[in-house]
Amino acid sequence: MEHIETTFEERSVHPLDEPVFERMEALAYQLPPATSPPMHRAPPAKLDLGQHLHFIRHQGGAGCFAYALLAVWDIMNEMACPYTPNLSLAPYMLLHRRRDIWESRGGAVTRDGRFVSFKVGPEYGFFQEVGNPTLGTEMVGYSANPWCGLTNLNLGPVALEGSVPTVGWTVEGLNEAPMYRLAGLPKVLPRVTSESLILHLAAGHPMRVQIPSHFLALVGYDLAAKTFTYVDSAGDRKHNAGFGTVTFAEVDDPKRPYFSKAEVIDIVSPRPVPAARIRFSHSNRMNVGLWLSVEGSPIPRRQIWPPPQYHDDGLESRFLGHWMPWDDNSRNLHFTVRLPTELIWPPGPNNRLVLDVHDSGAYTTTGGQLDEFTAAFGGHVVKCDALNEGPAQFGSHSHHRFFIE
């Protein structure tokens, strides 16, 4: 069994994250306690909420607190509304990285003139009132990626303030962030014990858990093996395809409990939106570029992978002053992205959804295979005919095009 201790014990908090950790420690006392959910029957012997998580993120340098929360949020979205697009990290990271644009006044003014108070943490107020956009379709450029380019570019306070609201807007001119909101403040478990964690998981609540220098998303348990399952934000090469385990005994260790804190969140259930789910297998997913478009549309095809925000906020880019490729060495990709708005549901022979796949061979030359390309709107699911007979292989330095009609 892999121990968190051997994985994370020697790890120190990333310098970029230090103020966040301090702030979150202080905020923990302002958050309401989580009450134990009522149990009408015994918890199941085994539970895996991780089955609802398709997209295994890789945090690169920093930001585990955000990645862990979004893993929890993604799972809850998928449970409430299957095929909900994966959420974007851009607002979260902006608010944490650029504390100078909100800390002095305790909030930020959005483009539509609202003052969003951050009394109890920027992410909570912002994510309740404004919401959070989804990954892969946000606006390209500084306005949508302020936590990258703006971390070291001094554009002045006006430009920075203006960047706060744009993180919810997409290139089509609509704000999708209100669709994905927290229903209230996160609730902190008064005591982190294996029993309390099991109760909340059994009630359908994955949790963000903290070890001293890291955050994870707790997604399941096995009563027979006496283990919990968590998902890390280190890509799918780490642990078992991104998922690790920790024993009940380690959690309940009175001297050195593994988890110092556990949080439950409540979400506003999202509504179905037209979305695509794409899964490919590869030796390194950063080789592969994906574009979604509607055949015949005058609007340029949009790159959905790597998404715009996947440009490094690591130290190197901060010093160099330009974006760097994200340090993501994960093998496979399985994620859900909102369809271009120019596609009028459903796709059809005269309204084809197009997926362009290009393997650059930049990191590995193994090629890969497209396992799934599905479009869905609520319960209406349409699959790519080209994959009916099985996955489609693609080599490095090659371009392929797939259709849903």
Next chain:
Amino acid sequence: MSKIQASWVHGAAVVPEREGYFVTRRNYRNGSAFKTHGKEWFLFAVPTPVLVDSKRAKLIKAFVLFETGSGARITDLEVFDGGKKIATFGGLSLTGNHSTSLDQSNSWIIEPPISMTFGLAICVRVDFGNPQVGSVPAIRFASAGVDLLTD
């Protein structure tokens, strides 16, 4: 002697109250169709001759011609004169194809007649329901209109 006037707009004129990724719209020559889930309002702005021969026109009937599919149903209808709500019809559960002729499911009598002042909007609330396997709930609006009475 009373005169009746009618004012109608084609379904292509309808607008959803909220626009977003969660509603898809397709315009056909026989109306505009919407697909989504949950409850949404749709608005028709109907050209309204509020004065006819120097006399105030009175609203006596409202019509919305529609066709539903995959579980969508009309649950409410409201009529506004400018910013003022002048008629409400709730507790409806209207489904099916009522897009080609007038019947009890697409006609509403306004009793007593209401004098029009600032222009009329017919607002239709549709409950598209929850996601279901194999289809997306839909409604097509073919047309909407009113009958107006002048003394």
